[in-house]
Amino acid sequence: MILLFSFCVSLQCFSQNNSGAGNLIPWHKGHHWRKTSYSPKVLLVQLRSEQNKIEHFIQQNKFRETNKVKTEASIIRKVMKNDFEENFSFCPVYYYMDTNAEMVKRQLFDNVLFTADGIPMNKDILHPGDTNYFIVYYGYPGEQMELDARPEDEYSFNNGEAMGRGLIFLNYKYQQIDFYYRFAYFDIFNKPDPRYFYKSADFDMEYYPFAAQYESDLQEKFNGVYTNRKLPRRY
Numbered sequence: 636m637i638l639l640f641s642f643c644v645s646l647q648c649f650s651q652n653n654s655g656a657g658n659l660i661p662w663h664k665g666h667h668w669r670k671t672s673y674s675p676k677v678l679l680v681q682l683r684s685e686q687n688k689i690e691h692f693i694q695q696n697k698f699r700e701t702n703k704v705k706t707e708a709s710i711i712r713k714v715m716k717n718d719f720e721e722n723f724s725f726c727p728v729y730y731y732m733d734t735n736a737e738m739v740k741r742q743l744f745d746n747v748l749f750t751a752d753g754i755p756m757n758k759d760i761l762h763p764g765d766t767n768y769f770i771v772y773y774g775y776p777g778e779q780m781e782l783d784a785r786p787e788d789e790y791s792f793n794n795g796e797a798m799g800r801g802l803i804f805l806n807y808k809y810q811q812i813d814f815y816y817r818f819a820y821f822d823i824f825n826k827p828d829p830r831y832f833y834k835s836a837d838f839d840m841e842y843y844p845f846a847a848q849y850e851s852d853l854q855e856k857f858n859g860v861y862t863n864r865k866l867p868r869r870y
Contacts, residue, residue, distance in 0.1 A: 640824060651738075658672050674680075674819045674853070674857045675726055675765075675766060675853075676727075676729070676767040677767075678768070678769055678770075679728075679731060679739060679766040679768060681730075681773075682712045682730055683840075685704050685705075686733075692704065703837065703838075704838060707833070707837075707838065711833050711840060712829065716751045718842075719751075722831070724850065725849075725854060729748040729750060732746050740809050742764070742807075743760075744763075764798060765807065766807045768807060769804050771805075772803050773800060773802060775803075775816075776801075776803055776816065801816030801851065815845040815849065827843060
């Protein structure tokens with residue numbers, strides 16, 4: 636029991652002492668607004684198709700694995716949408732498939748962005764040339780850096796920090812501006828609400844909920860409101 640208590644205390648201290656790495660949940664609730672100087676008009680959430688995994692198994696004639704990846708990818712897209720639809724209300728949210736990421740990068744939004752119900756986005760919401768929106772995907776910080784090179788003054792990540800996957804935020808130039816991530820030990824004792832969480836037992840596929848935390852931080856920063864809404868189960 637003493638050993639377990641010491642382990643938990645050490646994890647808490649480690650999280651609090653690494654506040655510069657992003658928003659560490661549950662023990663560290665801080666801000667990482669190094670480049671976020673304006674309130675987003677819209678969030679564009681990228682949903683994963685897992686197309687590379689699917690094509691890999693198809694090429695190997697592994698149809699059982701192919702179908703399982705398709706099924707689990709669909710579940711992950713559902714829980715990610717649940718997270719944003721039920722736990723985020725700061726601004727409108729639209730979705731797109733990662734297979735259309737190049738279209739979003741080029742600001743070709745028509746017939747690409749859609750609501751959680753699959754309805755195409757109203758054409759009056761976003762136009763080519765708009766800059767006041769954020770792009771969100773779930774993955775590792777810096778994962779999409781084959782896109783535009785980051786400017787020198789942008790926050791550089793310390794490769795020595797133990798990072799997990801999380802929500803990664805890009806600006807309209809596809810430059811990384813913010814992130815929320817989890818350490819691997821966060822779900823040792825409690826699992827998040829399954830409406831917002833899924834982790835594959837067979838493949839490197841998962842989603843952990845951060846939308847409520849982002850909602851709270853946006854409300855506090857831009858509206859001066861501390862949000863007491865109940866967050867998804869801590870992990």
